[in-house]
């Protein structure tokens with residue numbers, strides 16, 4: 001998916017004889033998660049969460065089961081962002097099963113605000129169309145930038161859930177948002 005505005009190409013992650021994106025995607029996912037949320041939980045909760053989530057095995061299972069797009073820098077060929085849609089199970093929202101969920105959307109800090117997150121989200125939405133079901137996501141209630149992006153793509157708040165950490169320490173809520181899995185711009 002070439003696009004000259006922001007210096008990246010979007011593509012699926014590769015795991016074949018020539019290229020194995022798993023280690024780089026794991027590092028990108030962990031680094032961007034730490035930057036985004038490292039200050040909002042305790043150090044021990046952060047370490048526990050990272051140790052559990054960011055392993056090569058886990059990332060291999062994401063690639064196996066989910067729809068993932070990575071943003072690859074056109075000159076350095078480094079991965080600078082990724083988005084991921086997969087299974088949906090929000091116990092807080094009874095009818096969430098059978099639908100899909102945006103699991104992750106992350107852009108490397110010095111590549112943010114250049115349109116890459118929006119391109120990733122738009123490409124995921126356009127690839128994963130089934131207008132009879134919903135695409136859910138949860139987002140930290142204080143993450144104003146991400147919430148603005150999701151609203152601009154038609155997501156609306158339908159609930160809240162507590163962000164659970166290993167220690168059980170009190171945390172802020174996440175907002176649960178959803179949009180129909182319809183194309184972004186209906187063809188008339």
Ligand SMILES: CC(C)(COP(=O)(O)OP(=O)(O)OC[C@H]1O[C@@H](n2cnc3c(N)ncnc32)[C@H](O)[C@@H]1OP(=O)(O)O)[C@@H](O)C(=O)NCCC(=O)NCCS
Pocket residue numbers: 032036105106107108111112113114115116117118119138139140143144145146148149152
């Ligand atoms: C959220 C995130 C993926 C957006 O990616 P990005 O490449 O920086 O965003 P874009 O440049 O594509 O911006 C798209 C839109 O997002 C919104 N937006 C992004 N950052 C914003 C901010 N700080 N304040 C307000 N709106 C913001 C705007 O609506 C913007 O549209 P506009 O440029 O027309 O105003 C990125 O900031 C990120 O990785 N953040 C840390 C991780 C995170 O919070 N992920 C979401 C978890 S649910």
